Amino acid sequence: xxxxEWIACFSALVTxxxxxxxxxxxxxxxxxxxxxxxxxxxxxxxxxxxxxxxPGKVLMTAGRTLVSKTGGASGPLYGTVxxxxxxxxxxxxxxxxxxxxxxxxxxxxxxxxxxxAVEGDKTMVDALAPAxxxxxxxxGDGLAAAASAALDxxxxxxEATVPLQARKGRASYLGPRSVGHLDPGAASTVLLxxxxxxxx
Ligand code: ADP
Ligand code: MG
Numbered sequence: 001x002x003x004x005e006w007i008a009c010f011s012a013l014v015t016x017x018x019x020x021x022x023x024x025x026x027x028x029x030x031x032x033x034x035x036x037x038x039x040x041x042x043x044x045x046x047x048x049x050x051x052x053x054x055p056g057k058v059l060m061t062a063g064r065t066l067v068s069k070t071g072g073a074s075g076p077l078y079g080t081v082x083x084x085x086x087x088x089x090x091x092x093x094x095x096x097x098x099x100x101x102x103x104x105x106x107x108x109x110x111x112x113x114x115x116x117a118v119e120g121d122k123t124m125v126d127a128l129a130p131a132x133x134x135x136x137x138x139x140g141d142g143l144a145a146a147a148s149a150a151l152d153x154x155x156x157x158x159e160a161t162v163p164l165q166a167r168k169g170r171a172s173y174l175g176p177r178s179v180g181h182l183d184p185g186a187a188s189t190v191l192l193x194x195x196x197x198x199x200x
Contacts, residue, residue: 001095001143001200003055004048007062007082009195011041017191024184028171032072033184040070040078055095059086059103073169074185077111077124081192084110097143104132104150115168122166122178124185130157131193147200151193158186 014021014037021034044062053061063082067075085103089095095103108128117123119130134153138146159182166178169185 001055001100001147001196003058003086003089003095004053005199006195007041007048007058008045009198010192011038011045013191013195014038014041014188017188021184021188024182024187027181028166028174028178029184030072030170033074033188036070036072036074037078037188040066040075043069044082054089054091054093056086056089056091056103059083059089062086073115074124074188077115077185078188078192080110080114081107081128095143097139097146100143101132101136101139101146104135108132117168120164121168122161122164122171122183122186123168124183124189126161126164126183127154127157127186127189127193130154131189144197144200147193147197151190151197154186154190154193158182158190161186 018034018038022031025031025033044065047061047065048058059082063079063086066082067079085107088103088106089099092099111125111128117125119126131150131154135146135150138149161183162181163179165176166172171178
């Protein structure tokens with residue numbers, strides 16, 4: 001798995017889906033999720049251009065850039081995902097299946113420490129937590145198989161946010177009116193795992 005390709009692929013998928021993400025956020029938030037993430041990820045891709053870094057440092061650089069260039073809640077949240085994952089990978093020159101599993105677990109823990117969301121709160125955690133668990137369960141079959149299992153679980157987790165009432169983030173201000181909509185951050189988390197599956 002090439003970490004720079006992962007970020008570039010995530011960025012391209014978010015660019016392609018930015019309008020949909022923004023539409024989802026218009027329904028239960030302030031309509032900026034697609035543009036926020038698109039801006040931050042483009043900046044991350046630029047920051048990585050020409051740099052020859054080990055995978056852990058690639059993710060840490062991308063995460064730092066996301067924190068500084070992405071508006072809204074998703075900047076610090078996705079920044080934490082990438083920085084924690086990068087930190088867990090350390091200075092290793094190659095990413096193996098168990099190493100990436102530990103990195104994804106650290107990323108989830110970081111997001112939950114920061115945002116205090118648990119599964120069922122209708123946030124990106126509803127896609128991230130099952131994806132990490134599915135990755136770990138399939139890690140023995142290799143990185144590509146685990147990434148594909150994670151993508152499947154992330155998609156199902158995101159879909160399952162539709163009937164939920166939001167208990168964290170801007171959507172929680174809507175109370176029961178947040179029911180019946182897909183959470184935008186869960187939808188973008190699916191793209192993070194689609195990108196991982198594509199480059200694995
Ligand atoms: P903002 O809500 O500041 O406009 P974005 O629109 O970029 O930020 O991102 C909204 C997404 O962030 C939500 O759909 C949700 O998935 C995620 N989110 C918001 N608050 C939290 C939280 N406390 N923990 C985890 N994810 C959260
Ligand atoms: Mg928003």
